[in-house]
Amino acid sequence: MVYRIGIDIGGAFTDLVGYDDETGELVWVKDETTPHDPSIGVLRTISKSGIDFSKVFSIIHGQTLVINTIIERKGAKVGLITTKGFRDVLELQRSNRRDMYNFRYQKPDPIVPRYLRLEVEERVTADGEILKPMKEEDVENALERFVKEGVESICISFINSYANPNHELRAGEIVQGRVDAPVTLGHEITREWREYERTMTAVLNAYVKPKLIKYLTKLEEAFKERGFKRSPFVMLSNGGVATFDIAKKFPIYTIESGPVAGVIGGVYIAKLVGDSNVIILDGGSTTTKASLVEGLIPRVHTEYYVERTKTSAGYPVRVPVVDTFEIGNGGTSIAWIDSIGNLRVGPKAAGAYPGPACYGKGGTEPTVTDAYVVNGLINPEYLLGGAMRIHKKLAYDVIEQKVADHYNISVQEAAEGIIKLANENAAFAIRVVSVQRGYDPRDFTLIVHGGSGPMFAPFIAQELEIKKIIVPVIPPGVFSAWGMLTTDIRHDLVYTEIVRLDKEPAIRKINDIYSRLEMKILEIFREELGVGEVVIQRYADMRYYGQEHTVKVPILSGNIDAEEINVIVNRFHEYHEREYAFRLEGPVEIVNFHVVGEYKIRKFELKEIENPAESSDDALIGERRVYLNGDDLTLSVYNKQKLSPRFKINGPAIIEDPTSTVLVLDTQKVSVDKYGNVIISESGGI
């Protein structure tokens, strides 16, 4: 027995998936998230799993502590040292009024109050030349002030430090060890230009650092106590993993720790079934997330924002993040009636506490789950394999009182209205990642997971004319945790230097920068793991000279010569045209050099189904009365875990496992591949 384990903390549940490398057996546990101290929930899933930790080969952890600490403003007291003349960068931000008709709009809080933003006489030019040497006395004075004010974490971020970090490094040396507070240097987090974005990213890193250090240390010790001998990993936002030590130094890299694992797992499934263009939909309990992946390579960008909504500018976080779009629509989203009597669903959700009314934990608002229960779409006996008690009467009553009575319609009609609107919301998330970015959703396969994803998918596919849906063999409700097991150790370095490709000495510069970044990445891997077999990929953020927006272009490794430059330029034109629908004459330049290093960890393989059942009767659980499109129907219910490649099912039908339910519509049919992945397609189609 050699286990690898993924642990994912979500809004309502903490999931653990253990995979036995020898037997191929999958163990999973789902338990409530404990927001006040998430480690409690983590350790509880471990106990429940019954896995012997001395036999665990690796642990990968995705947490929400970083993002929650920021959202709840529960981080450390940070002191910022910055360049003279630029003390207010955090407060000025980019000055945009995102909520443009709201005259009482409030900017995001600057995180560090003005009296803890202290200036140092120093100046580096955009070309990295030192215009004014740093006045070390100013750093000393700042330090003294920080000590007096009880600062818990220090950040140093100077203008143009992306071009020359020497002053930041020197200031760091002065501060290091003199005060009981971790130090974050701006250029260490990102070497991208834009002072507000880089400084805010570094400040947020400093803000969450003390808390994350404490949390990870606690888990590490708990793992060790249980007999785990190795170094555990954390999930990074770039879709890779890193050791706890790296995460303690750069906690901000883990800001989207959990959600991206589902994307990586989705790509694994896509590769397995041979679909290279997929949209991965994660329908959770409070949110729905969509990610479009073309050619099996998740789009990793550094234009991430935390807390950005339609009404708030949010905070920029310039670390590599797998591109996902999220909306407030999930299984526990609340249905409500607006001021002029129209039914709405979300973005407010009941979450785990108090949860949907049918959980019987005091929820008094109708949710999407309540609607599913009332109309028979989910099996009240079978949620979490029967571990969770469902009160159908409570669901019925709350929809009757809060929705049906208002419109003077039947409870089932009201429930169907809630379901339709939730489906529409989920479809919107897919439109955002496809249509709004110039892709046609009909060209993609939909891979769905999450507790509510499989329920939304058949409706969305119909609405958007998506031809094929895959519900992975892994229980959809713990898919993200499983996705962690499919990841590699990955680091990204992004470095801003503007190089015009039509000017000398472009070729030399490009080669120099890439080889420098690659050395640096190898060094990181050596320090972290003592390994050298690292797969390196290069990218460049490129644009037309004079424009602001860039396009990420893959670059071949090895020495780049004049001929290769031409290839790169042509590739840029191609990518630009796809993303922006036009190409221009004129010079092209590289803005950011992006290097990715990956160390492949031993992967498991999904096992083919042994002894597949001959007849669909073997998977048939029974029948259920369902209200759908205004009709009372009696549908066959199948156990997803017993489906077999040997037979097909025609819709309408229900397929369920302990973590989720799929409602196959009447125009759809179901087949199963040799691994047990469920494939739903339009009857007329493939």
Next chain:
Amino acid sequence: MSKSDLFTLEIIKSGLITANEEMFYAFGRTAKSPVIYEVLDYAVAMTNSDGDLIAQAPGVPGFSGVLDFAAREVLDKWNGELFPGDVVGLNVPYKSGTHLNDVTLAMPVFYKDELLSIILNKGHWSEVGGMHFGSWTSDSTEIYQEGILLPCIKLYKEGKPNKDVIDIILENSRLPQHTLGDMEAQVASMKVASRRVERLVEKYGIEMVKKAMEKILADGYRLALLNISKLPKGVFEAEDYIDDDGLTDNPVYVKVRVTISENEFVADFTGSGSAKGSIASPYAATVSGVRETYIAVTDPHIHFNGGYFRPLKVIAPPGSVFHPVKPTPTSTYWESMAYATDLVWKALAPHVPDKLTAGHFLSILATILGGVDNRIGEPFAIVEPQPGGWGAGYDKDGESGLVACGDGETFIASNEVYEKRMPIMVDRYCLNVEGGTGHGKFRGGFGVIKDYRVLCDEAYFTVSIGRSKFPPWGVAGGMDGTPNYCVIFKHGEEPKVTRKVAALKLRKGEVVSLRSGGGGGWGDPLERDPERVRMDVKNEYITIKVAKEIYGVVLHPNTLEIDWDATNELRQKIKRERQKKTTK
């Protein structure tokens, strides 16, 4: 209506709204001019067959009111003569426009022979001819100097480009390729929306889609009445001055009379003066400006539509600065349009405190710094607005360094990017605390200071700064804010304070310092929580002297502890002195 239709209509409604958003993104993605895809200086919309606004996605709030005017102009002129595949172009300011650079395209959507909708896209074209490069200017005296006028003409007929007309337009442009590219991108984005509407019709049927449009308007109207019912009723007035009339140094008097009743919201600008220069706001732009405040006071998060605007009436006498007539130039119309927004805001602020703040710095502070970088022989140009201080609310301090009401999701550029790209250095970019702000129980936010140092041999600087003579207004005893201005530091000359500069030559090492003002305060400064005053001093937003003299708060100079006894005593003393003054 059957019961299940109830929710289907909601789905069609959201389909129509997202069709607009998709058109918005499609244009932003495919346009060739940075002013479109970076400044978002465009808006898209959809109306029903009567020209009633169904949904709109604007990039800047100033465009919230002009597109349905354009739809009506199209329907009036082409009544019965529109066909599938037609695209009508229009930019004449006086009926439905803003300035000539903003060209609206309109595309009818048919189902069989029935006109279902007009789809609209208004975008800032970089070049439409006229007396100066870029077409818009501040020194024009007639519209004819500002470019080519497109009087609601067909650019495409039944799907085919109207080559004769397009050739005339291109021949009049200094950047014909940009002009053509932007026009084509506009048309392509409109097709995205029309296809979506057609799909909705295929799926749900023409009657359901029409019903959904009716429901959008009916819901909009109901919501508007509901929201208006929450506003105070009565007549509210405000007056102000625009710094100058665009040509001379004379201020322009402006006023508004807002009447709110159960089912109407009327803004009447009768009595306002007129302008000779290009600052006048065309009627549709004035309506847009008023709609911005109307949305802000009723529900800032509304998906607005024609029904929502039905209770709103805007009266602006022809010939006034809010309703120019031909051939008045309108290039810098935003200067007056901002006052349409601000006057209604000022009239209502004390009465709708949960939605409005005290006055803000208002002016876009449109800045151009450019020339040729002689070090590499290439042209460069910074074209940007400046952020400034916003007014205090009844329960909050004003925001610092935020773009003006005429701008929305507009990003101020990064200094590091400028320093890398342009032959300039930013000596400092910080809050304009030395310029002060409108003090009050809650104080205004601060403006900014941005110092540009020229690093190449020569550069040219243009700026148009408003609210330099007449600062942002305070509310309920809060003090007025502080003015916007700029200071020019030239070699061998005294620093020069100014507000309007046209193409001033700067040499290497010379500096321009842009300074925006602080917003107005709300409430008596003597009522400000001394703890907040102490923090303002600690944060160096105000000096210990201001704390004492304006706020009546006495702080220990070293520890910054509040001396409560001295504070109470001082505050009472200041109050007594004020009474003495008023009784005198």
